[in-house]
Amino acid sequence: MSPPTNDSAPESERGIEPADRAAEAVPEDHPAGAGAADAQAPGPVAGDVADEVTNESADERRVAAVRRLSASGRRWRAAQLTFCASALAVALTAGAIVVGALQDDGGAATFAAAPAGVSPQLLSGADLDASITSLQAHLRAQPKDFGGWSTLGLAYIEQARTKGDPSRYPQAQQALARSLALRPDNDPALAGLAALAAARHDFTGALKYADQALKQNPYSERALASRIDALVELGRYEEASKAADTADSRRPGVPVFTRYAYVSELSGDAQTARRVLEQALDSATTRGDVTYVATALGQLAWNQGDYKSALTFYARALAADDTYLPALEGRARTQAAQGDRAAAISGMEQVVERYPLPQPLVELGELYEARGEDGDAQKARDQYALVNAWVSLARANGVNADLDTALAAADHGDKAAALKAARAEWDRRHTVHTADALAWALHVNGRDAEALPYAREATATGYRNASFLYHRGMIERATGHEKEAGASLEAALDLNPGFSPLGTTEARKALEAGK
Secondary structure, three states: OOOOOOOOOOOOOOOOOHHHOOOOOOOOOOOOOHHHHHHOOOOOOOHHHHHHOOOOHHHHHHHHHHHHOOOOOOOOOHHHHHHHHHHHHHHHHHHHHHHHHOOOOOOOOOOOOOOOOOOOOHHOHHHHHHHHHHHHHHHHHHHOOHHHHHHHHHHHHHHHHHHHHOOOHHHHHHHHHHHHHHHHOHHHHHHHHHHHHHEEEEEEEHHHHHHHHHHHOOOOHHHHHHHHHHHHHHOHHHHHHHHHHHHHHHHHHHHHHHHHHHHOOOHOOOOHHHHHHHHHHHHOOHHHHHHHHHHHHHHHHHHOOOOHHHHHHHHHHHHHHHHHHHHHHHHHHHHHHHHHHHHHHHHHHHHEEEEEOOHHHHHHHHHHHHOOOHHHHHHHHHHHHHHHHHHHHHHHOOOOOHHHHHHHHHHHHHHHHHHHHHHHHHOOOOHHHHHHHHHHHHHHHHOOOHOOOOOHHHOOOOOOOOHHHHHHHHHHHHHOOOHHHHHHHHHHHHHHHOOOOOOOHHHHHHHOOOO
């Protein structure tokens, strides 16, 4: 069921792809030649995957995480600090526990072994943790199963994404490296490395590994999807559009449809994006696919200010999986846009209690600021401080977090650090998202003349994003372009009048002041 073709062409972070797409079958005639060293991620390839992940090192990093929180100089409420430290530290300790069964050489396995040739379809939704346990037991019994190692690596990537747990990434890297050591150039492991690189925001590496995987298996769904992601995130939109066409011709299905839709949205064609996503939802057969696609439709509707449709799609996603983080976050964001602040705060609190990631932390902080009750200012500061803690954890596990730093710090942190991070990200890749982040970081540092070209570049592809339009309008106003500023700010509020708890208020104030 191919979507309509379209020569349109970025930042994905818009949902979590279902894990049942976790790996590809290896063709029977798959070559096992040399060359694994170039494709293989750094890290040990001999011995158990958990050799370098011990409880002691995890404890040390947990203490460091708590110290970083304490060093922020904030007045933490005791209960809040206890919970948040625990939520952040779980990413440091759980990895050692999860792989412990593989590390322990003594005693019998405590879990029933998985059947030979473990299916990636086991790795879906609530079954993910149990499936990892089965994979571990299977690999203890069959340590030379290169396909099992690649599937385990992809399972760790999925856990990192669904649980906000960057400590999984080094374990994924080691599992994928083990797979390549056993079978050089096997395409599931190469495609896994592409997915891992993308998750760490190393999009150049993601493109390299995707191309290597496709050289071995041109029909690898995972590699085809990762190649589109990498090109989008590198700002190579025309190539991304062609890659989406190629992927659609080879492996039409939910992973390709959702990426095809995103490329269309980024070119300004939201109508095609919605049509393709609706086709994808109609073709979805698994709970994970339904959740993923319905959430993407909710996000698209919210971006266009269609809050009723957004809530309908989020409800459908949560009916399939009521724990799905992006849908819970999207629902709370939409409730805030509709003016239901109490429901929005309650919902976003539930999100950050489970997974304290930068975007929901910032959104919750801004909701507190907008409410303005006693203690809300401190609550907001607590959320912004936790962003810094998450960024530190992410970087310690190989994730490039400069874009997260730039976006959060520009409004709620160290403005100089925001600009430094935005420049670093722009040096790596030129996308509409990095252009917007750099423009806004320059603006908050009082460098509006430098900011204006980047603000205009952020909207140059036709991508309709109210935050981008708001940023452009404020920068145009600061540089004396009053007419253009009014048009940009009005466009932001017309498109999505509830795009931000604080930004919408500032946009209206600026419009009123310009009259």
